[in-house]
Amino acid sequence: MKIDELNWAILERLQKNARRSFSDIGREIGLSSPAVAERVKKMEDAGVISGYKTEVSYHKTGYQLKAIITLRAFMGRLKPFLEKVVEFREVVNCYRITGNENIIMEVVLSDQVHLTEFIDRLITYGEIKTHIILSNVIEHAPIKRRLG
Numbered sequence: 691m692k693i694d695e696l697n698w699a700i701l702e703r704l705q706k707n708a709r710r711s712f713s714d715i716g717r718e719i720g721l722s723s724p725a726v727a728e729r730v731k732k733m734e735d736a737g738v739i740s741g742y743k744t745e746v747s748y749h750k751t752g753y754q755l756k757a758i759i760t761l762r763a764f765m766g767r768l769k770p771f772l773e774k775v776v777e778f779r780e781v782v783n784c785y786r787i788t789g790n791e792n793i794i795m796e797v798v799l800s801d802q803v804h805l806t807e808f809i810d811r812l813i814t815y816g817e818i819k820t821h822i823i824l825s826n827v828i829e830h831a832p833i834k835r836r837l838g
Contacts, residue, residue: 691736696721698835700729701738705832708742745830748782753798755805756823760791763816768792771815780808792816 693701699719703710712726721729733739748756763771771793775784783796799805805820812818 691732691738693733693738693835697729697733697738700726701733702832702834704730704739748798752800754801755799757797757799757805758821758823759795759797759809759812760819760821761793761795761812761816762791762818763793767815774815778808778811780804791819 696719700715703715703718711723712730713723715721716723716726719726730739761771772786775781775793775795778797780797780799781795782798785794786792787794797808799808805822809818809820
């Protein structure tokens, strides 16, 4: 599917606020509400728009810590970890990566005791490094048009 200037204009607005009405978006970019809806539907069908979500504050839901944890799996422990990680309630994002580590996870934890207990569960799978997040510099940045 070709993403033209109007589709990019729609995507930029939906990424900032997916609950915006098609009529609001249409007014800003010069299309009717049905035309915006049709373009959105086509982008959904083509997989350009892969879903919608609600962002939830980890602080306001009782979690006091957010951390990045990397894992360098022990020999033979990567596959068991990949099967188990989906059960860890603390993990909000997990990526398999290249480099010295195999896995990078973003986790939320209630406190330092919870962090210690979570680390104890992870160390059976490999060497870990923990980085406590102090603040967000960029979060959920929208995908932008490629140059060129």
